[in-house]
Amino acid sequence: MFTYTPNSTITIKDGVYTILSGKTGNHKTFKVATHVSSNPEKPSYWNNKQIVSIRIAKEDNNVDNTDCWFAFGHVTKTEICVWRKRTNENRFGIEFFERLAVVAAKLMNAISASNSQEITINGNTILFAVDCMACGETLYNPESIRKGIGPVCEKKARAGKGITTSSATSTIAQPDQYVSAKLNRSVKLDGISI
């Protein structure tokens, strides 16, 4: 059984986060969203609690196979509390989510306290997700987040600029309009619905 003893309070902003593992190079995306009861007269237990979800492949989510966001816990004063029954029913199991929750809570707390778009702690990197500047879709891949544009839109944009897609690598300078759009865009932190 994996146990964790929290030793400090945490504050995590609502938002979409991508965590890049320094060990494996894999990345996972999380959503933290404050739940608001649909009936304000009779608020549920979850009202105003921050629900934490992970973005997983549909086939990996055997609780609700129509949604690729899998809610697995909520934010408390000191940790991300993992929902044991729900995670036990997921094919990854409780221990996977508990380990993930410890790392995620530490990184989310740190980046929430900073003014940074991206920070690295103990080799693991966390980034705030941004929307693709071309199509507005949320970007989850660290490389796309850093560029501010998804791979499909980047290809299209380069084709439109007369740059062949075969040469569309990250070594080519981005078109000026993208650079300025990237500098001007604001990071979406609040108001994200579950």
Ligand SMILES: [Zn+2]
């Ligand atoms: Zn796009």
